[in-house]
Amino acid sequence: MRKQILVSQDRRELRAAILEDGRTVEYYTERQATAAQPHVGNIYKGRVANILPGMQAAFVDIGSEKNAFLYLDDALALYAGTPNPERKPQISEVLKEGQEVLVQVVKEPVGTKGARVTANISLPGRHIVLMPNSPYVGVSRRIEHEAERERIRQAAERVRDPEVGIIVRTAAVGVADQALEQDYHFLHGTWQRILRQSKGAKVPELVYRDLDLLSRSVRDFFTEDVEELWIDDLEAFESARDMLRRSSPNLYERVKLYRGRENLFAAHRVDQDLEKALKRKVWLKSGGYLVIDQTEALTVIDVNTGKFVGSSSLEETVFKTNVEATKEITRQLRLRDIGGIIIIDFIDMRDAGHKEQIVEELQKALRRDRTRSHVLGMTQLGLIEMTRKKVRQSLDEVLHRPCPTCDGKGKVLSEETTAARIERELTDYLRGADHEAVLVECHPAVAALLIGQSGQNLRRMEEEWHIKVYIKGKDSLHLAEHRISWAGTVEEVELRALPVQVGQVLSIKIDEPNVHNARDGIARLEGYVLDIQNAGRVVGRQVLVKVTQVNRTYGKGIVIEESV
The missing domain is CATH 3.40.1260.20 (Ribonuclease E, catalytic domain)
Structure with a gap:
């Protein structure tokens, strides 16, 4: 499979897309207008605004429009008492109103909800993630070779200080221990600077801003399996190569500067993929299709055979459509960045073995997704229930706004x-x-x-x-x-x-012939009908007319010039 990353920079926004075999599978955007909003990875010195005992959570003022939400499990790093393995402390024992806390955004504000934050700070690098408050070593589950997992784990244990933790990322496969050590020292130094800045910071205040989209794309997405990283801005191109020269010199030559006349995203059909991703209906190659409906509570995906009639039995036709749908559903979840509860209504199958295979095919396809998901299985009604972690706004929420006419319902009065x-x-x-x-x-x-x-x-x-x-x-x-x-x-x-007066001269389009007299033409001005004498021959054209008669519901006129 051919994998590419595209990064496009303009005055208003920075955009990144990940392509697999020429098809867009992930899309990210960073706009100047939203730069001040809480983004995932940002660290704030905040103040506890409210304790919510009934929810075992707290609201934290981090200086944004809406207070951030802090769950008890995400606040335990702030517990000053003696840990008891048999009893979890209450939120009121961990936090007090007015208390100053250092928290990190793990979920961006969506709709009416504020950001979600945690006291379990994490600082991602190229090869490792530093966990200052969690002293253990973990290895990415995507690293499957056991010998390599053990080598990396031992290397991480050697470089870390006992009071901090490390999670080794997929990009660390095959790299020398020295690269892990360099990454660790850089991140540990960053953490020490954050601590120093937080001590003198006002409350609330941003004390650490995560890297911009370009740098995150290089750090998080540009792994060994990526063939090319295309960038259409010279300054951004040089910045990306500079990062890789230090961290991954083997990938340095894969960064390309795009100089084409056509827009980078248009040249790779990304804009076209995004346009399709904003629609409810998604066509499958076989002729079947998906219908995707996103609501505040959950997302529902309906699978249909559509034009696909198959060549054998109905059961086989349905099964093939459902198998094809699992791959496209996974792509759409990634591209649209859909999170939360997801219900998939596959076409009904009688064969129990086919049902099991569909669940397995979906789980297999989801392994390519960097966002954590969990498939709960198929219900008696043939519905698959699953969840996908929601970290940021979906593509629909980023590119759309609720319709001011229908208030987001999608329908208006007839x-x-x-x-x-x-x-x-x-x-x-x-x-x-x-x-x-x-x-x-x-x-x-x-x-x-x-x-x-x-x-x-x-x-x-x-x-x-x-x-x-x-x-x-x-x-x-x-x-x-x-x-x-x-x-x-x-x-x-x-x-x-009345929008017109007798004697008035107008430049107006003749919409259609008069149904009662085809020689005349009908024009409309703000819904007001004008019957234009001898205008049937210029239907569809803009002409100059003179109003000769005005009534309450219609008027009359004559053509005085046919070419305007």
């Missing part, structure tokens, strides 16, 4: 519902009122319903309420938005209601 609502509001508004006319502004589609075919509905309303009703369609209003903008004399309302 034209019929809005029209009915307007009529009820008008009934209440006009009851007992003494007006000659009233003006309603709404979306053009709703205006068409209120007016009705040939103005029939408008006449019905006027007969019922004994008042002149003017309906004005406005493209700037969304489908459910409307307002009673004026009520008074006919002259007052008409002045505000």
